[in-house]
Amino acid sequence: MSDILIGNGTVVTGGEHNQLIEHGAVLVRGGRIAALGSDVALLQQYPGAHYIDAHGGLIMPGLLCTHTHFYSAFARGMAVAGEAPRNFPEILERLWWRLDKALTLEDTRASVDVYMADAIRSGVTCVVDHHASPNAIEGSLDAIADAVEDAGIRACLAYEVSDRDGLEAIAGSMRENERFISSLRAGRSELAQTGMISASYGLHASFTLSSATLERCAAGADRLGVGFHIHVAEDISDENDSMTRYQKRVVERLEAHLILGPRSIAAHCVHVNSGEIGRLAETQTNCVHNPRSNMNNAVGRAPVEEMLAAGVNVGLGTDGFSMNMLQEMKAAYLLHKLALADPRAMPGNLVWKMAFQNNARIVDAIFRPFCADFPRVGELSVGAAADIVLLDYVPPTPMSEENFPWHMIFGMDGLHVNSTMVAGRWLMRNRQLLTVDEARIAARARELSQALWQRM
Numbered sequence: 001m002s003d004i005l006i007g008n009g010t011v012v013t014g015g016e017h018n019q020l021i022e023h024g025a026v027l028v029r030g031g032r033i034a035a036l037g038s039d040v041a042l043l044q045q046y047p048g049a050h051y052i053d054a055h056g057g058l059i060m061p062g063l064l065c066t067h068t069h070f071y072s073a074f075a076r077g078m079a080v081a082g083e084a085p086r087n088f089p090e091i092l093e094r095l096w097w098r099l100d101k102a103l104t105l106e107d108t109r110a111s112v113d114v115y116m117a118d119a120i121r122s123g124v125t126c127v128v129d130h131h132a133s134p135n136a137i138e139g140s141l142d143a144i145a146d147a148v149e150d151a152g153i154r155a156c157l158a159y160e161v162s163d164r165d166g167l168e169a170i171a172g173s174m175r176e177n178e179r180f181i182s183s184l185r186a187g188r189s190e191l192a193q194t195g196m197i198s199a200s201y202g203l204h205a206s207f208t209l210s211s212a213t214l215e216r217c218a219a220g221a222d223r224l225g226v227g228f229h230i231h232v233a234e235d236i237s238d239e240n241d242s243m244t245r246y247q248k249r250v251v252e253r254l255e256a257h258l259i260l261g262p263r264s265i266a267a268h269c270v271h272v273n274s275g276e277i278g279r280l281a282e283t284q285t286n287c288v289h290n291p292r293s294n295m296n297n298a299v300g301r302a303p304v305e306e307m308l309a310a311g312v313n314v315g316l317g318t319d320g321f322s323m324n325m326l327q328e329m330k331a332a333y334l335l336h337k338l339a340l341a342d343p344r345a346m347p348g349n350l351v352w353k354m355a356f357q358n359n360a361r362i363v364d365a366i367f368r369p370f371c372a373d374f375p376r377v378g379e380l381s382v383g384a385a386a387d388i389v390l391l392d393y394v395p396p397t398p399m400s401e402e403n404f405p406w407h408m409i410f411g412m413d414g415l416h417v418n419s420t421m422v423a424g425r426w427l428m429r430n431r432q433l434l435t436v437d438e439a440r441i442a443a444r445a446r447e448l449s450q451a452l453w454q455r456m
């Protein structure tokens with residue numbers, strides 16, 4: 001692969017000290033960033049590189065999403081029979097647990113394809129997925145991995161273990177996690193070692209997991225050297241269940257079962273109290289905030305600023321909404337202000353930090369067990385991954401390092417993304433998807449989703 005020099009744009013470095021380099025350029029070599037600086041200087045230094053003109057737009061690190069469910073693709077526009085669900089347990093029982101039970105391996109694959117096209121269009125270069133298909137468990141993570149590999153983005157996969165479908169499903173889903181994780185060390189090891197695919201041990205949530213199941217999963221994950229990906233206190237019913245049945249808060253219960261830790265992801269944490277926040281910080285467990293999903297399910301507002309202040313690493317995910325992370329950033333920015341009736345809540349720079357730096361820490365923690373040389377993501381720096389997006393964004397007001405997050409929130413959208421690169425490979429150029437056939441994917445998904453809706 002010859003060197004690629006992306007120039008004639010404003011380079012946004014991201015990272016701890018975000019810098020904007022006007023008339024900047026980035027040199028890509030072997031899947032990583034080899035140099036960045038002024039356009040003129042790099043052009044002189046690397047005359048043989050293939051030059052890509054950013055046409056005065058932005059050259060940015062790719063966006064990251066640290067909690068989602070590819071299998072939710074077929075839920076778009078789906079009606080829930082009968083009266084509208086009144087609360088979160090009813091939403092799970094009448095929507096999600098009926099949809100996931102109807103999924104075949106073919107549906108799973110087609111759902112992932114839909115998300116791949118959406119991710120690439122939205123400039124998302126790495127996604128952390130959480131999967132469930134209780135009647136098509138075996139091979140489901142391979143079906144997802146195949147779709148992800150074809151699309152060319154980075155992804156971390158997990159199958160959600162849950163007691164809700166009985167002993168056979170528990171055993172089958174544990175086997176699926178453990179088999180797939182092992183395959184990343186032998187079989188699919190090249191994809192894992194190059195930092196394209198990783199896995200964590202999937203668990204649904206405290207209220208659907210018995211102590212016996214948690215113990216068995218903890219032993220399995222420990223043996224395989226991975227952390228967990230689990231929903232934590234998403235709704236108050238999760239805390240109520242844990243207090244009633246185990247006389248423990250959810251986080252305390254999970255800590256007692258060795259589920260927490262620096263490689264684990266606790267999605268949501270809407271109802272955690274200060275004691276639980278302390279345990280999440282102490283165990284260095286990662287948390288993922290999903291504001292659009294929380295608002296949609298009316299489960300409440302996660303104490304995100306409290307968690308960040310206590311030292312918890314909180315990232316940002318889409319939880320089955322579209323892959324448009326710029327929309328998720330806007331939702332995060334707005335939700336806390338309204339809920340707290342305080343316009344000072346959740347400033348733009350904090351949203352930016354969650355979406356890039358904190359998400360990058362999560363991605364690093366879950367990819368590194370499979371790839372010792374995993375490159376930095378979420379920033380453009382020498383040696384970092386060449387996961388780059390180009391945006392057609394021309395600021396109508398002054399734009400600086402300091403106010404950049406507010407330009408993102410108020411001015412930019414996923415629709416500004418015109419090109420997406422992962423590991424030095426273009427997945428979209430000038431809005432043309434290069435690795436997936438969007439029209440074919442949508443046609444196939446429409447066909448399969450209609451059949452699935454009828455089976456539900």
Ligand SMILES: [Zn+2]
Nearest residue numbers: 069231267319
């Ligand atoms: Zn979720």
